[in-house]
Amino acid sequence: MSKANASPLIDRRHLDFLLYELLDVERLTRYPRFAEHNRETFDAAIELAHQIAVEKFLSHNRKSDLNEPQMVDGKVVLIPEIADALDAYNDSGFAAALADFEAGGMQLPFVVATVCDSMFSAANPGTVAYPALARAAANLLEVYGTDEQKRLYMQPIVAGRYYGTMCLSEPQAGSSLADIRTLAEPRDDGSYRIRGAKMWISAGDHELGENIVHLVLARIAGAPAGVRASASSSCRAGASTTAARARHVTTCAWPGSTTRWGNAAASTLSSSSARSTTATVTWWDRQTRALRRCST
Amino acid sequence: MFHMMNEERIGVGMGAVQQGSVGYLHSLEYARERRQGRHPDQKDPNTPPLRLIEHADVRRMLLQQKCYVEGAQALGFYASMLIDEAHGGDDAERRDAELLLELLTPIIKSWGSDYSLKANDLAIQLLGGYGYTRDYPVEQCYRDNRINPIHEGTNGIQALDLLGRKAMMQDGAELKSLLARIGATCAEAATVEGLAELAVQLRDGIKLAADATSAVGGRMAKGEVRLALANAEHYMTLLGHVTIGWCWLWQAVVAQRALPQASEADADFYRGKLQACRFFFATELPKIELAARLVERAEPSAYAMRAAWF
Numbered sequence: 001m002s003k004a005n006a007s008p009l010i011d012r013r014h015l016d017f018l019l020y021e022l023l024d025v026e027r028l029t030r031y032p033r034f035a036e037h038n039r040e041t042f043d044a045a046i047e048l049a050h051q052i053a054v055e056k057f058l059s060h061n062r063k064s065d066l067n068e069p070q071m072v073d074g075k076v077v078l079i080p081e082i083a084d085a086l087d088a089y090n091d092s093g094f095a096a097a098l099a100d101f102e103a104g105g106m107q108l109p110f111v112v113a114t115v116c117d118s119m120f121s122a123a124n125p126g127t128v129a130y131p132a133l134a135r136a137a138a139n140l141l142e143v144y145g146t147d148e149q150k151r152l153y154m155q156p157i158v159a160g161r162y163y164g165t166m167c168l169s170e171p172q173a174g175s176s177l178a179d180i181r182t183l184a185e186p187r188d189d190g191s192y193r194i195r196g197a198k199m200w201i202s203a204g205d206h207e208l209g210e211n212i213v214h215l216v217l218a219r220i221a222g223a224p225a226g227v228r229a230s231a232s233s234s235c236r237a238g239a240s241t242t243a244a245r246a247r248h249v250t251t252c253a254w255p256g257s258t259t260r261w262g263n264a265a266a267s268t269l270s271s272s273s274a275r276s277t278t279a280t281v282t283w284w285d286r287q288t289r290a291l292r293r294c295s296t
Numbered sequence: 297m298f299h300m301m302n303e304e305r306i307g308v309g310m311g312a313v314q315q316g317s318v319g320y321l322h323s324l325e326y327a328r329e330r331r332q333g334r335h336p337d338q339k340d341p342n343t344p345p346l347r348l349i350e351h352a353d354v355r356r357m358l359l360q361q362k363c364y365v366e367g368a369q370a371l372g373f374y375a376s377m378l379i380d381e382a383h384g385g386d387d388a389e390r391r392d393a394e395l396l397l398e399l400l401t402p403i404i405k406s407w408g409s410d411y412s413l414k415a416n417d418l419a420i421q422l423l424g425g426y427g428y429t430r431d432y433p434v435e436q437c438y439r440d441n442r443i444n445p446i447h448e449g450t451n452g453i454q455a456l457d458l459l460g461r462k463a464m465m466q467d468g469a470e471l472k473s474l475l476a477r478i479g480a481t482c483a484e485a486a487t488v489e490g491l492a493e494l495a496v497q498l499r500d501g502i503k504l505a506a507d508a509t510s511a512v513g514g515r516m517a518k519g520e521v522r523l524a525l526a527n528a529e530h531y532m533t534l535l536g537h538v539t540i541g542w543c544w545l546w547q548a549v550v551a552q553r554a555l556p557q558a559s560e561a562d563a564d565f566y567r568g569k570l571q572a573c574r575f576f577f578a579t580e581l582p583k584i585e586l587a588a589r590l591v592e593r594a595e596p597s598a599y600a601m602r603a604a605w606f
């Protein structure tokens with residue numbers, strides 16, 4: 001009657017069925033990029049992800065639910081198991097699952113990386129939010145950043161030293177991104193001064209890494225209303241016209257951790273059912289310096 | 297290189313589905329062990345209580361979870377592989393993959409998060425009073441999962457995007473590409489033992505989706521944009537269920553072909569796939585008939601409702 005499925009995260013027989021009987025993911029090894037891979041290397045990555053997910057992520061899933069992030073003396077305090085789990089995640093190379101072998105990555109196909117991610121998100125959706133958002137920020141920088149911005153902001157994320165966010169929503173603009181008020185004023189030196197408040201920013205503040213790179217959607221001062229208007233202008237790290245999200249955003253990247261750089265003027269935490277830190281972040285004029293740093 | 301928003305939305309959808317998976321597996325294990333009640337025609341209180349899984353309605357709740365979770369996993373991993381083909385393939389492969397991804401991504405995000413949340417709801421229900429407490433993990437799965445229909449573009453926004461933009465883009469080329477891919481699986485299934493009727497049923501679904509989309513396109517061309525899009529949520533159900541139905545029929549084709557040579561343990565696995573497919577086609581796929589009717593006729597009651605009438 002009872003059948004053993006060794007995993008609390010996913011039916012492993014079903015997973016093998018999807019990957020090797022239905023989709024035949026080994027076909028991807030016909031591409032030069034994946035020529036050095038085979039079923040054994042795919043399975044090894046998935047098995048490692050599963051093991052770390054169970055041992056390091058699932059093990060504090062309830063504890064982090066019962067102990068939400070706290071703001072203590074201006075700093076975000078998380079339970080220590082989150083940092084331990086992310087150390088294991090970074091040490092085993094999952095922050096660079098898609099990156100080239102030469103850059104120290106696993107050079108995995110996206111589908112295999114998605115399976116690995118699925119293990120972590122099954123085990124602990126709160127803790128996995130930190131590296132997932134960081135990678136999203138790094139991906140955007142890779143496409144739209146200058147070489148200098150990639151070196152300053154993207155590479156440390158890929159190395160697991162920095163984390164990242166996407167700052168889009170505002171108190172008065174959740175689904176209604178056309179109505180954002182955060183303003184980016186161009187300055188003579190090519191940088192932008194940003195003023196505004198962002199809300200519901202997952203992983204918006206914490207002490208997990210050396211720094212947090214915030215990608216901020218802002219309206220260029222003087223631009224007409226609407227999301228397309230802000231897309232037509234661009235910051236140095238700004239969006240052009242291809243990616244679905246980037247079509248609607250203007251982005252600026254700069255170092256913005258509360259403690260290391262003193263840029264984000266205020267952070268408050270909301271309790272979140274997803275349990276990653278959800279912060280409200282406000283920028284004032286004193287961000288000018290940081291922005292200048294961004295665009296040089 | 298790996299910047300497309302598609303990838304982030306697939307990530308959100310798959311994160312949701314994985315909470316569905318955790319709840320499903322936990323409730324399955326519980327149903328195999330927990331003993332409660334007897335069959336409806338079993339009146340003797342001296343007979344031992346049954347395992348939960350021996351009750352048909354419990355198996356119904358497990359099959360629903362299995363269909364939602366494993367169907368969405370199949371779709372999400374398939375779409376992830378399309379991203380690899382979009383990056384690595386030749387021009388034709390890239391074009392095909394990108395066309396499909398435009399449509400599949402909002403479905404993975406929305407259908408995946410809506411139905412994996414339903415799966416979590418069923419897992420709580422299956423555990424009864426225990427499921428409602430913090431002594432078991434399923435209530436946390438539900439709470440954690442509840443963000444996913446909200447963030448990264450609410451599911452309402454995703455449905456408007458799917459119907460108002462994606463399904464209409466390039467003169468419907470993306471939809472044609474998806475429906476052609478589904479049609480190819482139907483043609484294959486028509487020749488496989490026991491699957492011919494299911495293939496006919498899904499083919500009817502393809503036609504419903506195509507006709508409903510044309511009707512919306514016609515209304516939008518006449519300037520009735522607000523009315524035409526008022527039922528976008530139902531369109532998501534229509535196209536989502538057709539797409540997940542396709543994922544199940546595809547799995548059934550592979551399972552049926554593998555069955556004759558399978559070991560006993562594998563045979564049970566394949567039979568489970570085939571049964572889940574039949575369950576989805578019997579209890580879920582027919583929902584598209586209502587959804588298609590609402591979309592095609594531009595059902596107006598929500599659109600015409602006034603704030604003052606509430």
